[in-house]
Amino acid sequence: MSEREAERSVSQTVRAQLALRDMILSGRLRPGERISELQAVDITGVSRTPVRLALVRLEDEGLLQAIPSGGFMVKAFTERDILDSIELRGTLEGLAARFAAERGVSARSLEPLKECLGDLDQLVRQDPISVEAFSAYVTMNARFHALLNELSASAPLIREIDRVSALPFASPSAFVMAQSALPEAHQILLLGQDHHRIVVDAIENREGARAEAVMREHSRLAARNLRLAIRNRTHLELMPALALLKSSVE
Amino acid sequence: MSEREAERSVSQTVRAQLALRDMILSGRLRPGERISELQAVDITGVSRTPVRLALVRLEDEGLLQAIPSGGFMVKAFTERDILDSIELRGTLEGLAARFAAERGVSARSLEPLKECLGDLDQLVRQDPISVEAFSAYVTMNARFHALLNELSASAPLIREIDRVSALPFASPSAFVMAQSALPEAHQILLLGQDHHRIVVDAIENREGARAEAVMREHSRLAARNLRLAIRNRTHLELMPALALLKSSVE
DNA sequence: ATCCCTTATAGTGTATACATACTGTACCCT
DNA sequence: AGGGTACAGTATGTATACACTATAAGGGAT
Numbered sequence: 177m178s179e180r181e182a183e184r185s186v187s188q189t190v191r192a193q194l195a196l197r198d199m200i201l202s203g204r205l206r207p208g209e210r211i212s213e214l215q216a217v218d219i220t221g222v223s224r225t226p227v228r229l230a231l232v233r234l235e236d237e238g239l240l241q242a243i244p245s246g247g248f249m250v251k252a253f254t255e256r257d258i259l260d261s262i263e264l265r266g267t268l269e270g271l272a273a274r275f276a277a278e279r280g281v282s283a284r285s286l287e288p289l290k291e292c293l294g295d296l297d298q299l300v301r302q303d304p305i306s307v308e309a310f311s312a313y314v315t316m317n318a319r320f321h322a323l324l325n326e327l328s329a330s331a332p333l334i335r336e337i338d339r340v341s342a343l344p345f346a347s348p349s350a351f352v353m354a355q356s357a358l359p360e361a362h363q364i365l366l367l368g369q370d371h372h373r374i375v376v377d378a379i380e381n382r383e384g385a386r387a388e389a390v391m392r393e394h395s396r397l398a399a400r401n402l403r404l405a406i407r408n409r410t411h412l413e414l415m416p417a418l419a420l421l422k423s424s425v426e
Numbered sequence: 427m428s429e430r431e432a433e434r435s436v437s438q439t440v441r442a443q444l445a446l447r448d449m450i451l452s453g454r455l456r457p458g459e460r461i462s463e464l465q466a467v468d469i470t471g472v473s474r475t476p477v478r479l480a481l482v483r484l485e486d487e488g489l490l491q492a493i494p495s496g497g498f499m500v501k502a503f504t505e506r507d508i509l510d511s512i513e514l515r516g517t518l519e520g521l522a523a524r525f526a527a528e529r530g531v532s533a534r535s536l537e538p539l540k541e542c543l544g545d546l547d548q549l550v551r552q553d554p555i556s557v558e559a560f561s562a563y564v565t566m567n568a569r570f571h572a573l574l575n576e577l578s579a580s581a582p583l584i585r586e587i588d589r590v591s592a593l594p595f596a597s598p599s600a601f602v603m604a605q606s607a608l609p610e611a612h613q614i615l616l617l618g619q620d621h622h623r624i625v626v627d628a629i630e631n632r633e634g635a636r637a638e639a640v641m642r643e644h645s646r647l648a649a650r651n652l653r654l655a656i657r658n659r660t661h662l663e664l665m666p667a668l669a670l671l672k673s674s675v676e
Numbered sequence: 677a678t679c680c681c682t683t684a685t686a687g688t689g690t691a692t693a694c695a696t697a698c699t700g701t702a703c704c705c706t
Numbered sequence: 707a708g709g710g711t712a713c714a715g716t717a718t719g720t721a722t723a724c725a726c727t728a729t730a731a732g733g734g735a736t
Contacts, residue, residue: 188720212687223721225475228688229482236486238585245728246688260580264521271517275510330510332593335488336586343582438690462717473691478718495698496718 192220192230200239200250201344203419207252210243238343239420252422253345255406259399261346266395268337269321269348272328273387277379281327286380289327292320293372300365310356313365314349320372321348324391327379344417351401354414358404368397438472442480445470450489450500451594453669457502460493488593489670502672503595505656509649511596516645518587519571519598522578523637527629531577536630539577542570543622550615560606563615564599570622571598574641577629594667601651604664608654618647 196216199205216227231248234240240248299305299313325337341347355361371394378387405415412418446466449455466477481498484490490498549555549563575587591597605611621644628637655665662668 214687224688225720225722228479232479232482238582256580257582260525261582264518264583264586267517267521268514271514330506332488332507332511333514336514336590339589340586464717474718475690475692 188222188226189229189233192216192222192227193233195220196230196234197237197239200234201416201419203416205250207250207420207422210247210249211240212247251420253420254422258345258402258417258421261340261343262395262399262402263392265337265340265346265348266392268333268340269325269395270388270391272325272330272333272337273375273379273391274384275330275333276324276327277382277384277387279329280382281379285327286376289320289323289376292316292323293376296320296369296372300362300369303362305356305362305365307356310353314352317349317352317368318347324375345402345415345420348395348398350417351398351405351415354405355401357414358401358408360404364397364401368394371397438476439479439483442466442470442472442477443483446480446484447487447489450484451666451669453666455500457500457670457672460497460499461490462497501670503670504672508595508652508667508671511590511593512600512645512649512652513642515587515590515596515598516642518583518590519575519645520638520641522575522580522583522587523625523629523641524634525580525583526574526577527632527634527637529579530632531629535577536626539570539573539626542566542573543626546570546619546622550612550619553612555606555612555615557606560603564602567599567602567618568597574625595652595665595670598645598648600667601648601655601665604655605651607664608651608658610654614647614651618644621647 196205196211196219199219205211211231213224213227213231216231217224220227220230231240235242235248239251241251243249296313296316299309299316302309305313321341325334328334344350355364358364371390374390375387375394378384378390402415405412406418446455446461446469449469455461461481463474463477463481466481467474470477470480481490485492485498489501491501493499546563546566549559549566552559555563571591575584578584594600605614608614621640624640625637625644628634628640652665655662656668
């Protein structure tokens with residue numbers, strides 16, 4: 177399929193949403209800045225109707241904020257907001273792990289998770305870890321978390337986790353790439369992988385409290401990465417999400 | 427202000443949203459049923475543009491589900507979904523209470539909460555409790571929970587709590603009115619009020635774990651109410667939210 | 677000089693017409 | 707008789723014109 181056809185296959189609304197999200201995350205639209213519908217029309221090239229839907233969706237996503245008198249502005253986040261969002265995700269993933277453990281999961285449904293765990297093991301075993309391996313880790317890590325959440329078998333919970341993780345700085349892999357530039361990188365990856373192993377073990381043995389606790393702690397690794405990366409300041413380009421910070425650290 | 431003027435003061439979008447929500451919660455639109463935009467236009471009397479926005483908002487709210495090929499249908503919930511949503515709210519409110527306790531709150535900001543606690547005390551002290559008092563309890567209870575959540579001083583967390591609580595069966599007061607018809611009513615209300623007292627105490631003494639645990643347990647009261655009310659089956663009209671149940675219990 | 681009022685402008689809210697995609701049915705061909 | 711295709715009807719997707727509201731700037735009066 178040609179690129180042109182591929183572009184045609186998605187709706188104008190989705191296209192506008194992608195374009196605007198890109199503008200926001202890349203920092204070309206600054207936090208606090210108002211986005212008028214006409215401006216968004218200019219940016220995206222589609223008409224006001226789909227632009228409006230895209231803006232509503234982005235508000236829902238948490239990237240935009242409604243202005244009381246109408247219209248939208250780019251949402252600004254404090255560092256505290258980001259840390260809280262990470263803690264929030266950890267809490268929800270902890271609940272998912274506890275549900276899985278307490279309610280029990282079949283050996284069969286645990287298989288894909290264990291397989292994923294093995295793949296991650298292969299990746300973190302390298303020393304030093306190549307940039308490609310980091311990239312592969314991000315993908316596989318996202319898969320691991322998705323599988324884990326599904327084990328909760330709770331549609332309302334999964335819905336909320338997906339929602340929180342949609343924030344660019346709250347997803348499980350948000351700051352993994354930033355790690356790749358840090359000296360502590362390998363050690364942190366090994367710690368994270370140990371958490372993964374523990375949570376699978378806990379679920380298998382129906383240890384709800386343990387499963388919940390380790391997932392909460394797991395999210396703290398992301399918080400730690402964030403702080404390290406900000407302090408080092410060297411590889412901010414690996415964390416586009418920080419464009420949303422209220423008083424930019426750059 | 428006349429009713430006509432009041433109606434004019436809200437946008438067509440909001441009006442459509444209210445009308446459709448009412449239709450869904452009252453059961454006139456059944457779970458799984460598709461809502462076409464034209465049908466929604468007939469129901470609400472506004473044109474397709476605001477109807478569409480209202481449908482998107484209701485999807486976001488969780489009452490509707492997008493159909494892959496386009497359009498929306500009324501979402502159906504299982505009893506498990508409802509119980510999970512209640513647990514979810516409890517977990518989030520627990521996190522809010524822990525944040526408040528760990529980070530500390532000023533005596534001044536705790537005042538409104540204590541005042542609210544006192545008002546609730548007055549209400550539950552009556553025996554038997556009048557229906558009016560039950561109704562007042564619902565209002566005051568909602569206020570207490572809102573104040574508590576604000577003490578977390580975490581915008582991302584409050585946002586999620588509000589979102590989850592917007593589900594008609596997950597809010598802190600969802601099944602309080604149903605209680606009013608139960609013999610166990612007064613006892614359950616007293617238990618709930620004790621939870622309220624404990625969480626304030628825990629926050630004051632910066633006992634994060636205790637504050638979190640009691641809010642989690644607190645949400646279980648709602649789950650208990652739900653089960654009791656369903657078993658008794660006598661006052662289902664007090665719980666309009668149950669219109670969303672997949673295989674209706676009626 | 678300052679404050680208020682008027683006016684112009686830009687932006688959102690709404691309605692509607694047109695385009696396109698999907699679905700179900702009926703008819704025809706095999 | 708069964709299956710496939712074509713067509714009609716209905717749905718959503720999109721563009722645009724018009725209406726109304728908020729806001730800011732400029733001019734006049736005090």
